[in-house]
Every structure is written in structure tokens, then in C-alpha cells.
Amino acid sequence: MHSGNWIDLAQDADTGIETLRAHFKGHAYDPHWHDSYLIGFTETGVQQFRCRQARNVSTPGKVFFLEPGEIHDGDAPTAGGFTYRMLYLDPQWLEREVGALFEEAPADCQLSVPQVLFDDTRMAAAIDAAFQAVHGQDLRIVRQAALDELLGGLTRRLHWRKRVDNHPRLPLAALRARDYLHANLMQDIDLDDLARAAGCDRFRLSRAFKEAFGLPPHAYLVQLRLARARQLLGRGLAPAQVAADLGFADQSHLGRWFRRAYGVTPAYYRQRCSKLPD
Structure with a gap:
């Protein structure tokens, strides 16, 4: 690992949510994907990543949100590097929890993320509160309240998309x-x-x-x-x-x-x- 880089990682036993806070200088990681939804924000510096065939540049306070399976990389284009915090949300847990917020969740649908990078101070604050409660292993009721607040905010950013086994545009x-x-x-x-x-x-x-x-x-x-x-x-x-x-x-x-x-x-x-x- 590059000198000065660090990673602090934990996993919540109740929900399976992983929490990550990290700092990188230079090249952070190669193109890869996760089988979780990724939601986080940049704390300091400039965080650069390629996703959905576009280069995204995240600065302090910006929120990033990726779907499972989305290929992305990461690097720091400026000398000081960047720091971010993030939660990995299990897809089944997220769909179950968000589905409960709707009187009638649409049948045979999955949650999709229309925008991978955006400014949303309320969302960043909710991510921060959820991160601190889960990462710090706060009381269970405190963790649940913070996650419920985050889930409420996510409903503004998530869309329901019809499940398709074979995408018509893929060979x-x-x-x-x-x-x-x-x-x-x-x-x-x-x-x-x-x-x-x-x-x-x-x-x-x-x-x-x-x-x-x-x-x-x-x-x-x-x-x-x-x-x-x-x-x-x-x-x-x-x-x-x-x-x-x-x-x-x-x-x-x-x-x-x-x-x-x-x-x-x-x-x-x-x-x-x-x-x-x-």
C-alpha cells in the first residue's frame, strides 16, 4: 500500500453492512465491482473514479452511489490524496427495507441508481450519521434509527426498475x-x-x-x-x-x-x- 494510505473497515453483525473509511494518495484501486450497493461521500481532497463510461470527480461533501456489479476504479489526481467514508449495503437487505417504506412495492422489480455522483447535504449528513452509529457499534436502537433515516433519504434517489434476465441490447x-x-x-x-x-x-x-x-x-x-x-x-x-x-x-x-x-x-x-x- 502507498505510504500514507490507510483503511478502517468493519462489518455489522445484525445487517451485514460493511463500513469503510479510507485515505488514498495516487492510484487507489483497479477496476472492480462489488455485489453490494455502495453509498458514501468524499470527506477531503479530490476523489476520481471511472464508472458508467464516464470520469467522475468527487470533491468534499459530494455523494456517490453505485449499484451492485458496476465497474469502477479510483485514484487521487491531486497531491494530498482524498479521504472518504462509505457503506456497503446488501441488495436483499436494502430491497426488503426500502420495500417496507412503500404501501405497495412494485412486483418483479429491483432498485436502481439513476445518478452515481451528486450534491445532497442532507444525504451526506444521513450517511455520516449511519456510518458513525454502525461503525462505532452504537446501541442497536441508535443504529436502527440512523439507518432508517438513511433509508428515508435513499427513497428520493432510488428508482424501481423491472427485472430483466436478458438485456435486449446485449448480444x-x-x-x-x-x-x-x-x-x-x-x-x-x-x-x-x-x-x-x-x-x-x-x-x-x-x-x-x-x-x-x-x-x-x-x-x-x-x-x-x-x-x-x-x-x-x-x-x-x-x-x-x-x-x-x-x-x-x-x-x-x-x-x-x-x-x-x-x-x-x-x-x-x-x-x-x-x-x-x-
Whole structure:
């Protein structure tokens, strides 16, 4: 990790919400995604990230909000770096909690985020209060009240979107390949396997896949494995076991990819989320 960078991470046992406060200088992390909703704000400095094929620049007080699966990176374009705080919200928890705020939540829909970066002082204050209550392990009733306040604010920023299994604008070969990767993420897959499953040659598949999902198939598979690694480490599995289970060459190989994506080592993540000794 770059000298001067730091990360403070915790996980709430009741909700599964992860809380993160961090400071980065220079390059923060490579393109990656999470299987959670990400909601946070920049405290100090200039935070720059690419998401939805656009460069976003967040300055103090600006709120960022990303959907599960959205590819993003991060870096500090100015010398002092940037500090931010953020909550990772489990999609099932969020949809259940937000759905309860509506008299009749629409059927067969999922929550979507129309805008990834915006100015909203009330939202930033609600994120801050929720972060402090959850990260500081305040009384359960205090944590619940702060999260309820945040959820009320999120209803102004979230939209309901009809669930679609196969997006009509994405090529069928890319969709087949994606489904194959999800079903076989622990296997030693090669591009020929993937091309056979997708029904086209591997060169056409690689181009179509990257255009559809923003990453080539091999990088997408790594992200799938890293997302699963977070889950397993959070449950307390040892990094060496996780590396072996997910098809990484060894623990150090998992560690290199994990640090590039999340800025922390697998051992640190496991210790902070599972509360087990390192």
C-alpha cells in the first residue's frame, strides 16, 4: 500500500453492512465491482473514479452511489490524496427495507441508481450519521434509527426498475458467456470452453463480452472470484483455504488481486469482518 494510505473497515453483525473509511494518495484501486450497493461521500481532497463510461470527480461533501456489479476504479489526481467514508449495503437487505417504506412495492422489480455522483447535504449528513452509529457499534436502537433515516433519504434517489434476465441490447453470446462464468467460477476455464458455451469463436466473443460488460472475460472471472472471496473471508475462512477453493494459484496470488481491487489484504479483511484473530 502507498505510504500514507490507510483503511478502517468493519462489518455489522445484525445487517451485514460493511463500513469503510479510507485515505488514498495516487492510484487507489483497479477496476472492480462489488455485489453490494455502495453509498458514501468524499470527506477531503479530490476523489476520481471511472464508472458508467464516464470520469467522475468527487470533491468534499459530494455523494456517490453505485449499484451492485458496476465497474469502477479510483485514484487521487491531486497531491494530498482524498479521504472518504462509505457503506456497503446488501441488495436483499436494502430491497426488503426500502420495500417496507412503500404501501405497495412494485412486483418483479429491483432498485436502481439513476445518478452515481451528486450534491445532497442532507444525504451526506444521513450517511455520516449511519456510518458513525454502525461503525462505532452504537446501541442497536441508535443504529436502527440512523439507518432508517438513511433509508428515508435513499427513497428520493432510488428508482424501481423491472427485472430483466436478458438485456435486449446485449448480444446473446456475451450473455451466455456471462452465465457460464457465473456457473463455473471455481473451474479452470479457458476461452475455448467459454466460446463453445457462447456459440461463437473466442475472438468475436472477447470483443462482444468487453463491449457488453466493460471487462474482458478473464478479468470478469477474476472479479467474480474476488467477490466470492470477500464472502468467504467474511465468514472466517482462512485466506489460504479461500485461494485454494477459488482456483487461485496460491495465497499470494489471491492477495495481489485482492489488494489491487480493494486496497487491503485478505487477512486484514477477514480479521475486520469476521472478528477472528489474524
